[in-house]
Amino acid sequence: MDRAAEATDGSLLLDDQLCFALYAASRAVTARYRPLLEELGLTYPQYLVMLVLWEQDSISVRDLGTALQLESSTLSPLLKRLEAGGLLRRERRPDDERSVAIRLTDAGARLQERARTVPLAIGDAMGLTAEQDAMAKQLLRLISSNVADG
Amino acid sequence: MDRAAEATDGSLLLDDQLCFALYAASRAVTARYRPLLEELGLTYPQYLVMLVLWEQDSISVRDLGTALQLESSTLSPLLKRLEAGGLLRRERRPDDERSVAIRLTDAGARLQERARTVPLAIGDAMGLTAEQDAMAKQLLRLISSNVADG
Protein backbone atom coordinates (compact mmCIF):
# COMPACT_ATOMS: atom_id res chain seq x y z
CA MET A 1 0.00 0.00 0.00
CA ASP A 2 1.53 3.28 -1.07
CA ARG A 3 1.62 6.59 0.69
CA ALA A 4 -1.32 8.15 -1.19
CA ALA A 5 -3.64 5.23 -0.51
CA GLU A 6 -2.82 5.32 3.19
CA ALA A 7 -4.07 8.86 3.50
CA THR A 8 -7.73 7.94 3.86
CA ASP A 9 -6.87 4.69 5.54
CA GLY A 10 -5.14 3.65 8.76
CA SER A 11 -2.07 5.86 8.48
CA LEU A 12 -0.39 7.07 11.65
CA LEU A 13 1.31 9.98 9.88
CA LEU A 14 0.33 13.27 11.49
CA ASP A 15 -0.13 15.08 8.22
CA ASP A 16 -2.55 12.44 6.93
CA GLN A 17 -4.90 12.98 9.84
CA LEU A 18 -8.01 15.02 9.20
CA CYS A 19 -8.37 15.31 12.96
CA PHE A 20 -5.09 17.20 13.16
CA ALA A 21 -6.01 19.55 10.33
CA LEU A 22 -9.21 20.25 12.24
CA TYR A 23 -7.52 20.78 15.58
CA ALA A 24 -4.82 23.02 14.10
CA ALA A 25 -7.27 25.10 12.06
CA SER A 26 -9.55 25.60 15.04
CA ARG A 27 -6.72 26.88 17.20
CA ALA A 28 -5.35 29.05 14.40
CA VAL A 29 -8.72 30.72 13.88
CA THR A 30 -9.19 31.27 17.61
CA ALA A 31 -5.72 32.81 17.74
CA ARG A 32 -6.71 35.15 14.95
CA TYR A 33 -9.78 36.24 16.92
CA ARG A 34 -7.80 36.86 20.10
CA PRO A 35 -6.52 40.41 19.51
CA LEU A 36 -9.86 41.55 18.07
CA LEU A 37 -11.80 40.15 21.01
CA GLU A 38 -9.29 41.48 23.50
CA GLU A 39 -10.40 44.97 22.48
CA LEU A 40 -13.92 43.96 23.51
CA GLY A 41 -12.69 42.38 26.73
CA LEU A 42 -13.80 38.91 25.62
CA THR A 43 -12.21 35.51 25.15
CA TYR A 44 -13.34 33.39 22.22
CA PRO A 45 -15.75 31.14 24.17
CA GLN A 46 -17.12 34.25 25.89
CA TYR A 47 -17.68 35.79 22.46
CA LEU A 48 -19.66 32.71 21.42
CA VAL A 49 -21.84 33.05 24.53
CA MET A 50 -22.45 36.70 23.67
CA LEU A 51 -23.41 35.75 20.10
CA VAL A 52 -26.12 33.48 21.50
CA LEU A 53 -27.35 36.14 23.92
CA TRP A 54 -27.51 38.84 21.25
CA GLU A 55 -29.66 36.45 19.27
CA GLN A 56 -31.83 35.31 22.15
CA ASP A 57 -31.73 37.16 25.45
CA SER A 58 -32.89 35.48 28.64
CA ILE A 59 -31.78 31.94 28.01
CA SER A 60 -31.15 29.16 30.52
CA VAL A 61 -27.70 27.74 31.16
CA ARG A 62 -29.02 24.47 29.85
CA ASP A 63 -30.13 25.94 26.49
CA LEU A 64 -26.89 27.87 26.20
CA GLY A 65 -25.08 24.57 26.68
CA THR A 66 -27.18 22.97 23.98
CA ALA A 67 -26.48 25.81 21.55
CA LEU A 68 -22.73 25.78 22.15
CA GLN A 69 -22.33 22.09 22.96
CA LEU A 70 -20.73 22.91 26.29
CA GLU A 71 -21.23 21.44 29.76
CA SER A 72 -22.50 23.46 32.68
CA SER A 73 -19.13 22.81 34.31
CA THR A 74 -17.59 24.88 31.52
CA LEU A 75 -20.31 27.50 31.31
CA SER A 76 -20.84 28.23 35.00
CA PRO A 77 -17.41 29.76 35.66
CA LEU A 78 -17.39 31.45 32.25
CA LEU A 79 -20.77 33.09 32.94
CA LYS A 80 -19.53 34.17 36.34
CA ARG A 81 -16.65 35.99 34.68
CA LEU A 82 -18.98 37.69 32.20
CA GLU A 83 -21.23 38.67 35.10
CA ALA A 84 -18.22 40.06 36.98
CA GLY A 85 -17.42 42.05 33.83
CA GLY A 86 -20.90 43.54 33.92
CA LEU A 87 -22.13 42.09 30.64
CA LEU A 88 -24.89 39.86 31.97
CA ARG A 89 -26.91 38.90 35.03
CA ARG A 90 -27.89 35.47 36.30
CA GLU A 91 -31.19 35.00 38.09
CA ARG A 92 -33.11 31.92 39.18
CA ARG A 93 -36.35 31.44 37.29
CA PRO A 94 -39.27 32.02 39.69
CA ASP A 95 -41.35 29.30 38.01
CA ASP A 96 -38.53 26.74 38.15
CA GLU A 97 -35.87 27.40 40.71
CA ARG A 98 -33.57 24.78 39.22
CA SER A 99 -33.16 26.91 36.14
CA VAL A 100 -31.05 30.07 35.84
CA ALA A 101 -31.92 32.75 33.30
CA ILE A 102 -29.01 34.60 31.68
CA ARG A 103 -29.89 38.16 30.76
CA LEU A 104 -27.79 40.84 29.07
CA THR A 105 -27.13 44.06 30.93
CA ASP A 106 -27.25 47.32 28.99
CA ALA A 107 -23.48 47.14 28.65
CA GLY A 108 -23.78 43.60 27.29
CA ALA A 109 -26.38 44.64 24.76
CA ARG A 110 -24.36 47.70 23.73
CA LEU A 111 -21.28 45.55 23.08
CA GLN A 112 -23.03 44.07 20.04
CA GLU A 113 -22.39 47.23 18.04
CA ARG A 114 -18.66 47.06 18.65
CA ALA A 115 -18.67 43.35 17.74
CA ARG A 116 -20.22 43.81 14.32
CA THR A 117 -16.91 44.22 12.51
CA VAL A 118 -15.42 41.05 14.00
CA PRO A 119 -16.97 38.39 11.73
CA LEU A 120 -16.05 40.38 8.64
CA ALA A 121 -12.45 40.74 9.77
CA ILE A 122 -12.17 37.03 10.48
CA GLY A 123 -13.98 36.03 7.30
CA ASP A 124 -11.49 38.20 5.47
CA ALA A 125 -8.55 36.56 7.23
CA MET A 126 -9.81 33.08 6.42
CA GLY A 127 -9.74 34.11 2.78
CA LEU A 128 -12.26 31.60 1.45
CA THR A 129 -14.60 32.17 -1.46
CA ALA A 130 -18.32 32.04 -0.67
CA GLU A 131 -18.41 28.54 -2.17
CA GLN A 132 -15.47 27.33 -0.09
CA ASP A 133 -16.99 28.86 3.04
CA ALA A 134 -20.29 27.07 2.41
CA MET A 135 -18.55 23.80 1.60
CA ALA A 136 -16.42 24.00 4.74
CA LYS A 137 -19.43 24.67 6.94
CA GLN A 138 -21.31 21.80 5.35
CA LEU A 139 -18.44 19.34 5.81
CA LEU A 140 -17.80 20.41 9.40
CA ARG A 141 -21.47 20.02 10.31
CA LEU A 142 -21.50 16.62 8.66
CA ILE A 143 -18.48 15.57 10.73
CA SER A 144 -20.05 16.92 13.91
CA SER A 145 -23.32 15.11 13.40
CA ASN A 146 -21.71 11.84 12.27
CA VAL A 147 -19.31 11.81 15.17
CA ALA A 148 -21.96 12.71 17.75
CA ASP A 149 -24.04 9.59 17.28
CA GLY A 150 -23.06 6.60 15.11
CA MET B 1 -29.84 42.17 2.75
CA ASP B 2 -31.54 38.86 3.32
CA ARG B 3 -30.63 36.04 5.64
CA ALA B 4 -28.88 33.93 2.98
CA ALA B 5 -26.65 36.75 1.87
CA GLU B 6 -25.65 37.52 5.43
CA ALA B 7 -24.25 34.04 5.89
CA THR B 8 -20.96 34.82 4.21
CA ASP B 9 -21.06 38.40 5.37
CA GLY B 10 -21.09 40.16 8.72
CA SER B 11 -23.79 38.16 10.44
CA LEU B 12 -23.63 37.76 14.20
CA LEU B 13 -25.80 34.66 14.16
CA LEU B 14 -23.99 31.74 15.76
CA ASP B 15 -25.06 29.24 13.14
CA ASP B 16 -23.73 31.40 10.31
CA GLN B 17 -20.24 31.36 11.76
CA LEU B 18 -17.73 29.06 10.12
CA CYS B 19 -15.57 29.57 13.19
CA PHE B 20 -18.20 27.96 15.38
CA ALA B 21 -18.66 24.99 13.04
CA LEU B 22 -14.90 24.54 13.23
CA TYR B 23 -14.72 24.86 17.00
CA ALA B 24 -17.66 22.49 17.55
CA ALA B 25 -16.41 19.89 15.08
CA SER B 26 -12.94 19.92 16.58
CA ARG B 27 -14.29 19.29 20.07
CA ALA B 28 -16.72 16.63 18.83
CA VAL B 29 -13.93 14.72 17.11
CA THR B 30 -11.69 14.96 20.16
CA ALA B 31 -14.55 13.66 22.28
CA ARG B 32 -14.92 10.72 19.93
CA TYR B 33 -11.22 9.92 20.35
CA ARG B 34 -11.35 10.10 24.13
CA PRO B 35 -12.57 6.59 25.02
CA LEU B 36 -10.26 4.98 22.43
CA LEU B 37 -7.24 6.88 23.67
CA GLU B 38 -8.13 6.25 27.28
CA GLU B 39 -7.45 2.57 26.63
CA LEU B 40 -3.95 3.58 25.58
CA GLY B 41 -3.56 5.89 28.56
CA LEU B 42 -3.32 8.95 26.33
CA THR B 43 -5.13 12.26 25.97
CA TYR B 44 -5.70 13.65 22.50
CA PRO B 45 -2.76 16.12 22.49
CA GLN B 46 -0.56 13.38 23.95
CA TYR B 47 -1.65 11.12 21.10
CA LEU B 48 -0.61 13.78 18.59
CA VAL B 49 2.81 13.99 20.23
CA MET B 50 3.13 10.20 19.99
CA LEU B 51 2.18 10.32 16.29
CA VAL B 52 5.10 12.68 15.66
CA LEU B 53 7.49 10.54 17.69
CA TRP B 54 6.48 7.33 15.94
CA GLU B 55 7.25 9.12 12.70
CA GLN B 56 10.49 10.72 13.85
CA ASP B 57 12.11 9.64 17.07
CA SER B 58 14.61 11.89 18.84
CA ILE B 59 13.11 15.27 18.09
CA SER B 60 13.62 18.54 19.93
CA VAL B 61 10.84 20.24 21.86
CA ARG B 62 11.18 23.07 19.41
CA ASP B 63 10.60 20.89 16.33
CA LEU B 64 7.74 19.12 18.06
CA GLY B 65 6.20 22.54 18.65
CA THR B 66 6.63 23.43 15.01
CA ALA B 67 4.99 20.17 13.89
CA LEU B 68 2.02 20.54 16.23
CA GLN B 69 1.88 24.33 16.31
CA LEU B 70 2.15 24.34 20.10
CA GLU B 71 4.20 26.48 22.46
CA SER B 72 6.85 25.07 24.75
CA SER B 73 4.69 26.23 27.63
CA THR B 74 2.09 23.70 26.49
CA LEU B 75 4.50 20.94 25.53
CA SER B 76 6.80 20.99 28.54
CA PRO B 77 4.20 19.84 31.11
CA LEU B 78 2.62 17.45 28.59
CA LEU B 79 5.99 15.82 27.87
CA LYS B 80 6.64 15.57 31.60
CA ARG B 81 3.41 13.59 31.98
CA LEU B 82 4.35 11.27 29.11
CA GLU B 83 7.77 10.81 30.68
CA ALA B 84 6.15 10.03 34.03
CA GLY B 85 4.01 7.48 32.17
CA GLY B 86 7.18 5.82 30.90
CA LEU B 87 6.56 6.47 27.20
CA LEU B 88 9.49 8.77 26.51
CA ARG B 89 12.70 10.26 27.90
CA ARG B 90 13.98 13.81 27.77
CA GLU B 91 17.71 14.45 27.57
CA ARG B 92 19.71 17.58 26.90
CA ARG B 93 21.59 17.50 23.62
CA PRO B 94 25.35 17.27 24.33
CA ASP B 95 26.18 19.48 21.34
CA ASP B 96 23.63 22.16 22.32
CA GLU B 97 22.64 22.16 25.91
CA ARG B 98 19.73 24.52 25.24
CA SER B 99 17.97 21.82 23.28
CA VAL B 100 16.20 18.78 24.72
CA ALA B 101 15.86 15.60 22.68
CA ILE B 102 12.65 13.61 23.13
CA ARG B 103 13.16 9.87 22.66
CA LEU B 104 10.66 7.03 22.85
CA THR B 105 11.19 4.33 25.43
CA ASP B 106 10.53 0.72 24.43
CA ALA B 107 7.06 1.04 25.94
CA GLY B 108 6.45 4.19 23.91
CA ALA B 109 7.55 2.48 20.70
CA ARG B 110 5.46 -0.61 21.48
CA LEU B 111 2.35 1.52 21.97
CA GLN B 112 2.30 2.22 18.23
CA GLU B 113 0.95 -1.26 17.52
CA ARG B 114 -2.01 -0.77 19.82
CA ALA B 115 -2.67 2.65 18.25
CA ARG B 116 -2.95 1.38 14.70
CA THR B 117 -6.69 0.78 14.89
CA VAL B 118 -7.45 4.29 16.17
CA PRO B 119 -7.35 6.29 12.91
CA LEU B 120 -9.55 3.73 11.17
CA ALA B 121 -12.11 3.81 13.96
CA ILE B 122 -12.22 7.61 13.89
CA GLY B 123 -12.26 7.78 10.12
CA ASP B 124 -15.20 5.44 10.23
CA ALA B 125 -16.99 7.58 12.83
CA MET B 126 -16.49 10.74 10.76
CA GLY B 127 -18.25 8.93 7.95
CA LEU B 128 -16.86 10.97 5.05
CA THR B 129 -16.19 9.65 1.59
CA ALA B 130 -12.58 9.73 0.41
CA GLU B 131 -13.43 12.82 -1.66
CA GLN B 132 -15.05 14.61 1.27
CA ASP B 133 -12.11 13.72 3.51
CA ALA B 134 -9.65 15.13 1.00
CA MET B 135 -11.75 18.24 0.45
CA ALA B 136 -12.06 18.86 4.19
CA LYS B 137 -8.32 18.52 4.74
CA GLN B 138 -7.63 20.85 1.84
CA LEU B 139 -10.03 23.52 3.10
CA LEU B 140 -8.79 23.28 6.68
CA ARG B 141 -5.18 23.65 5.60
CA LEU B 142 -6.13 26.61 3.45
CA ILE B 143 -7.82 28.24 6.44
CA SER B 144 -4.82 27.53 8.66
CA SER B 145 -2.33 29.00 6.25
CA ASN B 146 -4.46 32.02 5.37
CA VAL B 147 -5.15 32.82 9.00
CA ALA B 148 -1.53 32.33 10.07
CA ASP B 149 -0.12 35.16 7.97
CA GLY B 150 -2.23 37.62 5.92
Next chain:
DNA sequence: CCCTAATTAGTTGTGCACGACTTAATAGCA
Protein backbone atom coordinates in the same frame (compact mmCIF):
# COMPACT_ATOMS: atom_id res chain seq x y z
C1' DC C 1 -49.98 12.85 48.96
C1' DC C 2 -45.52 10.82 49.17
C1' DC C 3 -41.44 9.27 47.59
C1' DT C 4 -38.34 8.11 44.16
C1' DA C 5 -36.36 9.41 39.78
C1' DA C 6 -35.05 12.97 36.85
C1' DT C 7 -33.47 17.57 35.95
C1' DT C 8 -30.62 21.80 36.57
C1' DA C 9 -26.59 24.34 38.15
C1' DG C 10 -22.73 24.26 40.23
C1' DT C 11 -18.06 22.44 42.42
C1' DT C 12 -13.77 20.00 42.11
C1' DG C 13 -9.79 17.93 39.91
C1' DT C 14 -7.00 17.17 35.74
C1' DG C 15 -5.11 18.53 31.54
C1' DC C 16 -4.55 21.52 27.82
C1' DA C 17 -3.46 26.36 25.51
C1' DC C 18 -1.30 30.55 25.59
C1' DG C 19 0.85 35.07 27.07
C1' DA C 20 4.43 36.96 29.86
C1' DC C 21 8.34 36.02 31.97
C1' DT C 22 12.81 33.48 33.53
C1' DT C 23 17.02 30.87 33.09
C1' DA C 24 20.58 28.92 30.67
C1' DA C 25 23.29 28.44 26.73
C1' DT C 26 24.97 29.67 22.23
C1' DA C 27 25.91 32.72 18.22
C1' DG C 28 27.97 36.33 16.24
C1' DC C 29 30.02 40.58 15.82
C1' DA C 30 33.12 44.68 17.44
Next chain:
DNA sequence: TGCTATTAAGTCGTGCACAACTAATTAGGG
Protein backbone atom coordinates in the same frame (compact mmCIF):
# COMPACT_ATOMS: atom_id res chain seq x y z
C1' DT D 1 38.10 37.81 23.41
C1' DG D 2 34.32 39.96 25.33
C1' DC D 3 29.76 41.43 25.11
C1' DT D 4 25.19 41.61 23.42
C1' DA D 5 21.41 39.54 21.02
C1' DT D 6 19.17 35.40 20.10
C1' DT D 7 17.49 30.92 21.00
C1' DA D 8 15.60 26.92 23.75
C1' DA D 9 13.09 25.12 27.38
C1' DG D 10 10.61 25.84 31.23
C1' DT D 11 7.57 28.32 35.04
C1' DC D 12 3.51 30.81 36.31
C1' DG D 13 -1.12 32.70 35.97
C1' DT D 14 -5.61 32.68 33.60
C1' DG D 15 -9.21 30.56 31.23
C1' DC D 16 -11.27 26.91 28.96
C1' DA D 17 -13.09 21.75 28.55
C1' DC D 18 -14.73 17.77 30.54
C1' DA D 19 -15.59 13.83 33.84
C1' DA D 20 -17.33 12.84 38.26
C1' DC D 21 -19.82 14.36 41.74
C1' DT D 22 -23.11 17.28 44.77
C1' DA D 23 -27.10 20.08 46.13
C1' DA D 24 -31.40 21.78 45.22
C1' DT D 25 -35.65 21.44 42.97
C1' DT D 26 -39.31 19.50 40.28
C1' DA D 27 -41.99 15.72 38.06
C1' DG D 28 -44.64 11.75 38.09
C1' DG D 29 -46.20 7.16 39.39
C1' DG D 30 -48.35 4.35 43.15
